[in-house]
Amino acid sequence: MQYSKDILKTLAVFHLDRPEASWEDLKERIKDIAEEALTMGHNEGTRSLYMEVYDEMSNHLAEAASTGRFNVGQQRAMSMAGKVLRAAQDRLEGRPEGLVGLIEDLSCSTPVPPSLSLSVLRTDEPITFETLSGLFIAEREGNVAATTLKAIGFNCRTLSALLGDLDLRTHTRADMIALKEKVVQGRKPLTINKLLGQLTTVMDWAKNNGHIERSFDKGLKIERGAESTRKPMSREQVAIIMAHVNSLPVDNWKRWALSLGVLTGARIGEIYQLTKEDVKQVGGITVIDINKDEHGGKTLKNDFSVRQVPLVDGAYGFSLETFLEWVEGSQGRLFTQKKHYFDKPLNDALREPLGLKSGGDQSFHSLRHSISGLMKASVTPDAIMQAVTGHSAGNITNDLYARTQRLPVEVVHEALVKAFSLVKK
Known part of the structure; x- marks a missing residue:
């Protein structure tokens, strides 16, 4: 190298x-x-x-x-x-x-913990999930966001405790079925599938790196009832939020951060990282360019998160002209406060006009579900929905295309205009 x-x-x-x-x-x-x-x-x-x-x-x-x-x-x-x-x-x-x-x-x-020592890979000793996951995590440190690594570590520790001293060199399908029976106890379907997905990720990595010859972890996930516990905002709720937001002073950062969440469905971390240069014109259409700039400290969930999302003037009363004037007065990052002083206040500002309490099933992330629902209601093709939300298509052909090609901004903009036209004026 x-x-x-x-x-x-x-x-x-x-x-x-x-x-x-x-x-x-x-x-x-x-x-x-x-x-x-x-x-x-x-x-x-x-x-x-x-x-x-x-x-x-x-x-x-x-x-x-x-x-x-x-x-x-x-x-x-x-x-x-x-x-x-x-x-x-x-x-x-x-x-x-x-x-x-x-x-x-x-x-x-x-000494070096057994899970990270090369000696544990001797062929005359068992390989536990703790061993494999330790090596897996060590390989990814410095390569993924700290929050992602923390989640991986938590999932792996949970699986390690459930699998115990099982030798994964000689494990059977019955061992994996027994693991699933332990995983489902007292956990919601979404959490169960996250743990079983982490199991598959580590096992596939172990096979590809020659640590084990085979694995029997496929087909364990729950296919039904694994929906997210986060609920979308209704159109009426979003309208209330935007009516409140549009009444805020033009120099109030919460006004524009919430507006971007409603109009684009971008993740709160993606909006926090936006710079003045990320608001640009493409073919005469204003977009926010969600990109990776590691030298600038930007991180994204995955490669599919890289995208350009058009802004629809007038949607829920959003004023594009006023927004661009605010952007023009910015220097570098649009939101300059520390992350903690961005996330919590923004979620509080979202709940305030709705009278919602913290800790419920609706938060800033619910806006992603809301815009997805609005696009579905307007019969938006899946490829355009994925271009807006930055989701994987879930199949190799479409995902490979998504990594190498972009839908024309004009096509995505037209679809969003159609979706927002469903909102009552």
């Missing part, structure tokens, strides 16, 4: 260019870097410089982890190095506790 000189330099800093290095050696090197980052003095100039340096190094490690071949010790070290770099940035913002905790962890002389 060929890397740029900058990536190679970053790997060398952490001794990740040395495949013969043991975990203990790598750990000591990472610890030295962490201690230096914690104790180094800064002025305003060097503080800004090091913030950029840490950010670039984090990107280099993520790129290497996602494309390179590294042994388990190197992958573990790469994950820890990424945590140290993020904690070093926190320290520059006045939060040193992350680095302090990591240094304490690195100072411990605990």
Whole structure:
């Protein structure tokens, strides 16, 4: 695997260019870097410089982890190095506790956990799900969003507890049926299918990487009754929300964030990441360009999430002209507050005009279901609905097309105009 000189330099800093290095050696090197980052003095100039340096190094490690071949010790070290770099940035913002905790962890002389040790893959020892999932997660650290990795870890820990010491080299279909019987106890269909889907993902990865020869996990999911517990907003509810939103001051960020949620069905994280440059004209139609820009800190759920969604002027009273004036007055990111001060206030603002309480089955994400329902009611083809919501088609042919082609913006815009025409004026 060929890397740029900058990536190679970053790997060398952490001794990740040395495949013969043991975990203990790598750990000591990472610890030295962490201690230096914690104790180094800064002025305003060097503080800004090091913030950029840490950010670039984090990107280099993520790129290497996602494309390179590294042994388990190197992958573990790469994950820890990424945590140290993020904690070093926190320290520059006045939060040193992350680095302090990591240094304490690195100072411990605990051996490599069995789930991450190459020795567990010896042919004379059993392979448990804990082992496989540990290797699976180690390979993905630095390659997926932190929230996604956290969800994967939770699902894998649940499955590991249920499967216990079962040797997956010699497991049978009966073992998988027995697992399903445990999984369904006390859980909703949606949660059951998420766990069983995680099982299949890890088992397929294990087969593809030669850790096991076969798996018997297919066909376990519940086909009926697995719908999401999130309920869509009715057209009347959305109309109430937008009537309230349109009455807010034109410089109120909640007005525009909620409007974009209603008009595009975009995820709350996708809207939060939008920049001034992401609002653009394509063929004379205004769109929001939902894209991945890892250097700019943007992340998306998957490749299908990359899309351009047209904005329909007048839908639910939305003023495109006023919105564009607000965008023009922005610099860089449209929403500049910390993530926590974006998500919760926005959900609160959504519920306020409806008199809803927090913790119910309707939230900002319900707007995605609402626009999907509106498009279904207007008999919108599935391909256009997927182009708007950024969903997978669920089959190889359409998904491959979606990754390489885009429907014309004019076609998507026309479909949305038709859908919003169902809304009472």
